[in-house]
Amino acid sequence: MEWRERAIVLGLRRHGETSVIAEVMTRSRGRHLGIVRGGRSRKLQPVLQPGNDVEATWRARLDEQLGTFAVEPLELRAARLMESPVALHGIQLLAAHLRLLPERDPHPRLFDGLELILDHFDEPLRAGELVLRFEAAVLEELGFGLDLASCAATRRTDDLIYVSPKSGRAVSREAGEPWRDRMLPLPAFLRDPAVRAEPAEIADGFRLTGYFLARHVWMPRGTEEPASRPALIAALAQALAG
Known part of the structure; x- marks a missing residue:
């Protein structure tokens, strides 16, 4: 099994002496984990920082396995984000x-x-x-x-300034006035x-x-x-x- 896709690094944790398990977010495969061999090296540490964009290639013998990532930097934002x-x-x-x-x-x-x-x-x-x-x-x-989209009580679509904590629906100013202290803005x-x-x-x-x-x-x-x-x-x- 193999795929390649642009990914955003979310986090990582140590795996063995030199590797890491990287957690990334991809557009078509969602949040995905994989081992990066040598991920704690000087070359890869700056790449595998949260917020960075990488090209991730995932490989595994079976789809349900953790698998491994090979990563290449695309956009390194981490240094700016940490400031x-x-x-x-x-x-x-x-x-x-x-x-x-x-x-x-x-x-x-x-x-x-x-x-x-x-x-x-x-x-x-x-x-x-x-x-x-x-x-x-x-x-x-x-x-x-x-x-x-509309008031839970009147179906009006204008002057919606509250949300009912019970239903999660919008409520208009007029309809919510008697319960304004209980409403969410x-x-x-x-x-x-x-x-x-x-x-x-x-x-x-x-x-x-x-x-x-x-x-x-x-x-x-x-x-x-x-x-x-x-x-x-x-x-x-x-x-x-x-």
Whole structure:
């Protein structure tokens, strides 16, 4: 068995004295693991850093085996990413979200989103917006997508400013007014792809996606919010305040 594809490095762990097990995200084969022989060498260590683009060739005798990777550098972003707290915590969080999905399941939408975010970590507001869109996409890919197209109570499609914590559906200002203290705020940019985020909306967005990630994903699996998530939120808040 063999395939070759562009991949984004998510992480790695030691394997034996000189090798590593690399975890990458590909567009058509999803999140994939493989052994890189000599992955701890001076030549390969800079290549196998989270956030880098590589051309990965995977080989195994059988498809269900772990297999081995041969990698060639395509775009080395890691050095730049490590200079920014937003980028450093951000790539860790994105990798944690992708690990919620089954290995080797293709998720081309998430691959494209990951690549886009990696190229915008130097813009804190844009990075925050894209990470939140990514979290909403992860919920959708897991089967828990938010329904933000119309009001859950009136079917109206305008003035949607809340999300019901029970149904995950949008609620209009008028319909949600009696229960506004119980509602989750809906940033406009999460409802409309053409709208760009405002700084004040980023915290509301993380509150919204975090609520449903906890309810549908982390709690049922007996896991907790990744430590990189509050670290990223704090780094974004500091960058936006500056």
